[in-house]
Amino acid sequence: MIRIARLALAASVFAVGTAAATEPVALQCGRLFDARAGRMLDAHTVVVRDGRIERVESGRVDVPGARAVDLSGHSCSPGWTDLHVHLGSQSSPQSYSEGFRLDPVDYAFRSVGYARKTLMAGFTSVRDLGGEVSPHLRDAINQGLVVGPRIWAAGKSIATTGGHADPSNGVNDALSHLMGPPGPTEGVINSPEDARQAVRQRYKEGSDVIKITATGGVLSYARSGDAPQFTEDEIKAVVSTARDYGYKVAAHAHGEEGMRRAVAAGVDTIEHGTYMSDEVMALMKRNGTWYVPTIHAGRFVADKAKIDGYFPEVVRPKAERIGALIQDTAARAYRNGVKIAFGTDMGVGPHGDNAREFVYMVEAGIPAAVALQSATVRAAEVLGVDDQGVIEAGKRADIVAMPGNPVEDINAVLAVDFVMKDGAIHAAPGA
Template sequence: MSIRSSSQVALLCLAFAPALAGAATPTGLHCGQLFDSRSGEVLGAHTVLVRDGKVAGVTAGHEAVAGAEVVDLGGHTCTPGWTDLHVHLGGQSSENSYSEGFRLDDVDYAYRSVGYAEKTLMAGFTSVRDLGGEVAPHLRDAINRGLVDGPRIWAAGKSIATTGGHADPTNGYNSTLSHLLGPPGPTEGVINSVDDARQAVRQRYKEGSDVIKITATGGVLSYAKSGDAPQFTVDEVAAVVQTAKDYGYRVAAHAHGEEGMRRAVEAGVTSIEHGTYMSDEVMALMKRKGTWYIPTIHAGRFVADKAKIDGYFPEVVRPKAARIGALIQQTAARAYEAGVPMAFGTDMGVGPHGDNAREFLYLVEAGIPAAKALQMATIDAAKVLGVDDQGVIAAGQRADIVAVPGNPVEDIAAVLAVDFVMKDGVVYRRPGDARAAP
C-alpha cells in the first residue's frame, strides 16, 4: 500500500493537475479506514484518488486533491469491490421455479436479470462469475455497453452436463415432450463422450462464454434423485479441461460427492463449487493441485430451510435439499482448517439476489476470520478469475471500491450496510442516497 507524507501528496496533486485539465473530473475518496486486502489489515484514514476508471494514488490521511470531487467516507471502511464467484443472474428460486421453466420465455428471464444485476451491484459486488445461464452473456454485454447497471460479469453460458445429470435441461420432462424435442447434445450442453466434451466447450466458445462450468456430480435442485453421484468419466472431464485450456478458459466444477470431486481435481479444474462431501483425501489433493474451493454456504442454508416447507421443492428434490444443504458450512470449516485455497461464492439465484454479503457472516460463523473472508471476496477471487487488475486498492488497479460504516473486521455484520459503491470509477451509490439498498 502506497503511504506518502503531506509534502508528497502536494507534489502528487501538482503532477496530476495538467493531465486533469482536459480530462473528466477525478474523484477523491476520504476513507475513515482502508482494508488492505494483501495483508488483511485495516489501515487508518486514507485518501484514494480515482481518475479515468483507475486508482491513480493512495495516500495516508485526508488530503486535499486538486480539481477532484471529494466524497467524504469518514466513519467508513473502504474495501476493494467484492466479487461473488458463483451466481445465476438469470433466475431466482421460488415455489414456482420448476413450473416457470415451461411458462416463461427467454425474454422474461432477461428482463428479470436486469433487476437482479442491479441489486447485486448495490450490495457491493462489482464483479461476479455467472456459472450457468444462457441469459448471462447477453446481460454481460448490456452492462459493458452501459445499457443497464450491474457488476462486471464472467459468464459461463450453458453449463456442461451428462445425460440425466445436473444441468441436463430436459430433466423432469414427460415422455411425449422428450420424444418431440429429442435428446439434448453438446450444443445444449449435454455430453456422453470425449468428443462430445470437446464439442460442448467449443460451442461455449462460439457463444461467447468467459469460463466453462461442468456439473461433475448430481445436484440439489435438479429434478433427479442423486445429489452426489459422479456424472463424468475421468476422460470426459480431462477432455473438457484440455479443450478449455486451448481457448484460454478456466473450468469451474459443481460437485457435491467425493468421487466426482476427485476426478475433477485430478483433471485440473480451477475450482470446486459447493464441495459438500469433501473428504480429507480430496482436500489434500486440492492443496497439491492448487484447486480453489468455493463453498456457497448461503445456498446450502437456504435450501435446507426451504426443504422444511411443504410444496416449495418437488418431492424428488426435497430430501437432497434437507440432507446436502445443511452440510456445506461444516465442510467450509474443515477446509479452512486444512488449508485448502478458498474464495467467495454464494450460488445466488438459489437465494435472493442482493443478499450476497450474508455469505461473509456464514463464513465467520464457520470459524474463518473476518479479514480472511474479505480477502476471499477480493484478492483471492481475482486469483481465481486469473486477473491482476482488481481485488486491491492500489495505483493502477480498477477503481472498484466499496465502503461500509464501521470496521467489518471487528464486526462482520457491517457488510450488510453498504452505502458506497464505485465500479470502474463510476459512483453508483453513496451515503445519503435515496436509492434503497437491496
C-alpha cells in the same frame, strides 16, 4: 428467442452511474482494507481518475480540483467479487413450472433487476456459472445499457445425460420425444469427443469460463445429489479443450468421487464441495485447486426444504440433507489449508443478499479478514486478472464502503452504502 432476450436487455436502461466521472474524485476513507495484507488500515484518501485509481495517500488529504467524497465514518474495501451466481433466475416455489411457461425475454428482464441488486450490495464483479441469459447481460452491462457488476459468464453448464444441468430432466415422455435428446450443443455430453464439442460450442456462444456439473445436484429434478456424473477422461477432455481457448473450468460437485475425478482432471475450482473428504482436500492442495463453498445456498435450501410445497418431492430430501452440511465442510476445508474463494450460488437465494456469505464464513471459523480477502484479492486470482481486488495505483476503481469495521464486526458488510465501479459512483451515503 435469444435475440428477443437481447432486445429486452437493451430496452432496460438505467441513467445513473453508467460512466466514470471525467473529473478526479477523492474518496476520504475513515479506514481502508488492505486486501493483500489482510488488515484494516487507518484513514486514507483514494484518488480516482478515468476509471482507475491514480494514487492512495495516508490520512485525509484535500486534492485540488477533485470532487471530495466524505467516507470518514466508513471502511473502504476493494469491490467484492462473487464467484458463483445465476443472474438469470431466482428460486421460488414456481421455479420448476416457470421453465415451461416463460420465454428467454422474461428471464432477461428479470436479470436486469437482479444485476442491479448485486452491484448495490457491493459486488462489482461476478462469475455467472450457468445461464443462457448471462453472456447477453454481460454485454449489455459492458455497453452501458444497464447497471450491474462486471460478469464472467459461463453460458450453458455442461452436464451428462440425466445429470445436473441436463435441460430435459423432469420433462414427460411426449415432450421429451418432441425435443429430442440434448447433445453437446445443448451442453449434454457422453464422451470425450462430446466434451470437446461442448466446450467449443460455449466458445462459439461467447462464454468466458466453463462450468461442468461433476456430480448430481440438489435442485435438479433427479434423485441423486452426489453421484459422480462424468468419467475422468470426459473431464480431462473438457479441461484440455478449455485451455486451448484460455478458459478456466469450474466444477459443481457435492459427492466425494465426482470431486476427486474433477480435481485429478485439472479443474480450477470446486463449487459446493459438500462431501469433501480429507483425501480430496489433500489432492486439491497438491493441485492448487480452489474451493468456492456457497454456504448461503446450502443454508437457504435446507431452510426451504422444511416448507411443504416449496420444492418438488424428489428435490426436498436432497435439499434437507446436503444443504445443511456445506458450512461444516467450509470450516474443515479452512482448517486443512484448502484455498478458499468467495461464492454464494445466488439465484438459489435472493439476489442482493450476497454479503451474508461473509457472515456465514465467519460463523464457520474463517477469520473476517480472510473472508474479505476471499472476495477481493483471492477472487481476482481465481479469475486470472491482476487489475482488481486491491486498492492500489493503476488498478480498476472498484471500491465499496460501509459504516463500521467489518474486520472487527463482519455484520458491517450488510450495510454497504457506497459503491464505485470503474470510477462511476452508483451509490453514496445520503444519496
